[in-house]
Amino acid sequence: EIVLTQSPGTLSLSPGDRAALSCRASQSVSSNYLAWYQRKTGQPPRLLVYGASIRATGIPDRFSGSGSGTDFTLTISRLEPEDFAVYYCQQYGTSPVTFGQGTRLEIK
Amino acid sequence: QVQLVESGGGLVKPGGSLRLSCAASGYTFSDYYMSWVRQAPGKGLEWVSYISTSATIMYSADSVRGRFTISRDNAKNSLYLQMNSLRAEDTAVYYCARHPYYYDSSNYYKPLYYFDYWGQGTLVTVSS
Numbered sequence: 232e233i234v235l236t237q238s239p240g241t242l243s244l245s246p247g248d249r250a251a252l253s254c255r256a257s258q259s260v261s262s263n264y265l266a267w268y269q270r271k272t273g274q275p276p277r278l279l280v281y282g283a284s285i286r287a288t289g290i291p292d293r294f295s296g297s298g299s300g301t302d303f304t305l306t307i308s309r310l311e312p313e314d315f316a317v318y319y320c321q322q323y324g325t326s327p328v329t330f331g332q333g334t335r336l337e338i339k
Numbered sequence: 340q341v342q343l344v345e346s347g348g349g350l351v352k353p354g355g356s357l358r359l360s361c362a363a364s365g366y367t368f369s370d371y372y373m374s375w376v377r378q379a380p381g382k383g384l385e386w387v388s389y390i391s392t393s394a395t396i397m398y399s400a401d402s403v404r405g406r407f408t409i410s411r412d413n414a415k416n417s418l419y420l421q422m423n424s425l426r427a428e429d430t431a432v433y434y435c436a437r438h439p440y441y442y443d444s445s446n447y448y449k450p451l452y453y454f455d456y457w458g459q460g461t462l463v464t465v466s467s
Contacts, residue, residue: 266453275434275457276384287455319384323452327400330384 233257233322235331243339250307252334254320259300261324267296267305270317270333279318280305312338341365341456343435348461355425355465361418361435361458369393369413372438372450375420376457377431385431388420389438391450403429425465432460 234257244250254265263283268276278287280296283303293308307314315338320331347359359375374389388399388409397409408421418435436454443449 264451264453268454275459276454277457278453278455281439281451281453281455321384321453326398326452328386328452330386332383 232327233260233325233329235320235322235329237318237320237331237334239334240332241335241337243337244310245339246310246312248310248339250305250310250314250336252305252307252318252336254298254303254305254331256301256303256322258325260303260322263299264322264324265296265298265303266321266323267294268319268321269314270319276319307336310336341437343437343456343458345433345435345458345461348433348463350464350466351425352467353426353465356421356423357425357463359420359422359433359435359461359463363416363418363435363437366437368411368416371440373409373411373418374436374438374454375407375409375418376434376436376454377429377463378434378460379428379431382431387433389452390418392448422463425463427465430463430465432462434458434460 236255238253265283267280270276284296295306297304317333317335319333342364344362351357375387378384390397390409406424410419435458437456438450439455440450
């Protein structure tokens with residue numbers, strides 16, 4: 232199965248900062264089928280991006296996904312207070328689908 | 340609006356059984372593949388099992404194959420997970436989640452294996 236490694240494990244930033252979250256795959260992700268989710272405490276994951284770079288419905292344009300092959304990035308251009316959460320990547324190009332271990336984005 | 344509501348979680352002894360349910364509303368349930376995804380305490384997300392629209396295709400992770408069975412009742416807009424021979428490592432919050440789809444150039448239904456909506460989850464604890 233494809234192993235996804237997210238880095239950093241924890242990212243400490245301030246509102247207004249730019250955040251770059253990395254997701255690296257152990258082998259190429261077929262068709263760049265990579266998704267990103269946001270998870271807040273006590274809430275289910277929320278889809279942010281799919282197809283590596285396509286924002287899901289209702290997701291603000293400060294969230295952007297990029298990358299291909301084995302290296303992917305989720306960028307949040309200007310952090311809002313509500314963006315501090317845990318972020319997961321997921322590949323869905325190869326069975327079984329797999330998730331990264333998450334990056335915790337915390338307020339500095 | 341799309342709503343997925345899980346139920347049926349609880350405390351069960353190792354070797355025991357439990358049946359989870361997920362009630363769907365706000366969309367045409369029978370049009371979508373569905374999955375169960377879990378998250379153990381302090382761990383990441385793990386896909387468990389998926390089922391096709393008409394329940395003709397089911398697939399499970401190696402970790403649960405032979406012990407867990409996914410099913411659905413489109414007339415009741417409901418998804419289920421029958422969990423048998425439970426182990427301590429099955430302790431987790433279990434989420435039901437929906438798969439989006441598209442029609443390809445030949446007009447064939449094509450599910451996508453990411454998740455566009457999730458329920459709030461139900462906690463399963465396996466402990467003696």
